[in-house]
Amino acid sequence: MTYTQRWFLLSMLVLIGILIYLLKPILSPFLVGMILAYLGDPIADRLEAKGMSRTLAVITVFIVLSLVFGILLLIFIPLLAGQIKTLIHQLPIWAAWLEENAFPWVYQHLGVDPESLKVNNVTRHIVSKWQTAGNLLTPILKSATDSGVAIITALTNLFLIPVVTFYLLRDWDVMTAKVGSLLPRNLEPVVAKLALECDEVLGAFLKGQLVVMLCLGIIYAAGLWLVGLQFAIIIGLTAGLASIVPYMGFIVGIGIALVAAVFQFDTWLPFVGVVVVFMVGQALEGMVLTPLLVGDRIGLHPVAVIFAILAGGQLFGFVGVLLALPIAAVIMVLLRHLKDIYTLSALYHANQQPITPDE
Incomplete structure (x- = not known):
């Protein structure tokens, strides 16, 4: 990347950020x-x-x-x-x-x-x-x-x-083809590779995790309804939405469901049913839904997901929430490549001879 290209791309990113904010x-x-x-x-x-x-x-x-x-x-x-x-x-x-x-x-x-x-x-x-x-x-x-x-x-x-x-x-x-044709020719292969990796991460999350959330919401709501819990749909859908962060849906859902069961039931059997519903949902998520629909390509740590959503909402409101996870996924891909570049640079090796990619 030439000096002019770096400044041009940096200017474009700043301009896009300003336009999104305005x-x-x-x-x-x-x-x-x-x-x-x-x-x-x-x-x-x-x-x-x-x-x-x-x-x-x-x-x-x-x-x-x-x-x-x-x-x-x-x-x-x-x-x-x-x-x-x-x-x-x-x-x-x-x-x-x-x-x-x-x-x-x-x-x-x-x-x-x-x-x-x-x-x-x-x-x-x-x-x-x-x-x-x-x-x-x-x-x-x-x-x-x-x-x-x-x-x-x-x-x-x-x-x-x-x-x-x-x-x-x-x-x-x-x-997408027109955007690719506008890229500088010396950068197009690298950008295409990064875009493919970003697409894998975004696809795993948006196309997989959202379906997992929907399935878990339905599973929790149906299971709690069979147990006889009065607010099964509200609790089930809340747990499904909270599943955007791994294990958060299970923790939030079972906590709210047990509290609701305290006010509704006088026997211990429904409490066992609530625990079984969420254990089954968690088992299905870990052994069936996530491996089948998401896989291991997402690369977003749960803490990164929470931080991205909160930061996006704080900076840009609802628009920021919509953009938070896609941008976070892209940033994670770029950070992995920056890490590789950094470990091969003289900055990382100090007085040692920097390692070339061929070595």
């Missing part, structure tokens, strides 16, 4: 569309290889994904809404149980006065907020009605996502 209020539908197009491109390529035109393959993928998404919404939204409504009514009962049973037990056995921690005030505050949650809809709707621009913007974003996804998916291969 345009982040309007980037969400485009980034969501780009992610969906990236996920659907391999399926469209397979259909195209079987003789379909690109447009027909994209339409087929688009219709199938839309039907699957719509069916999932029709199934889960009513169930989820019902469980949230039940949860709102149950919170005052749980708060009363804590004050009458749990807090006295804590004081008797641990010597901790709940009043010193102001736990009672916190629970009363939460309960009062949840009790008035049903009345919050009116001012929210009024505010939304008063702000016609916000409504138009939200509806436009919802409309743009499928439109952007369709056109990006149709022209995905053409766009």
Whole structure:
């Protein structure tokens, strides 16, 4: 890479970062569309290889994904809404149980006065907020009605996502080929190699881990529903979403499920059922889902995943959350290559003779 190329690429990266920061209020539908197009491109390529035109393959993928998404919404939204409504009514009962049973037990056995921690005030505050949650809809709707621009913007974003996804998916291969043709010829082989490695990592994560999360959410929700847990869907989907970080879904899910079981059941058998559900889910994730759908190519440490999501959200909001993991995956690939370059350099070997790649 020449001196001029280095400064040019660095300038481009800085410019892209500034543009993302300045345009982040309007980037969400485009980034969501780009992610969906990236996920659907391999399926469209397979259909195209079987003789379909690109447009027909994209339409087929688009219709199938839309039907699957719509069916999932029709199934889960009513169930989820019902469980949230039940949860709102149950919170005052749980708060009363804590004050009458749990807090006295804590004081008797641990010597901790709940009043010193102001736990009672916190629970009363939460309960009062949840009790008035049903009345919050009116001012929210009024505010939304008063702000016609916000409504138009939200509806436009919802409309743009499928439109952007369709056109990006149709022209995905053409766009990637054009980007490759614009690269400096001396850098194109290296960039192509790095892009291939990044694609493997991103594919393993986006195309694999997201499916693993969905499968785990369904497994946990179905298992807890068979156990008879009242909030099976909420807890199952929460555990599935938390599975974006390895073992986090298991820890969060089983913790919430056991707490919910304490308030619902009087016998020990449902507690065993909850533990069995999450043990089975964890076993399926480790022995079937992750090896089959993700493999060992991802290379993202759980701590790196947590840091990337928090950092992206802090810097760029929702747009940053969408970009966090893809950028983190690319950075991990680049860091591996930088490490190789560093260990071969004079900077690493100090006064020793630097090692050439051929050696």
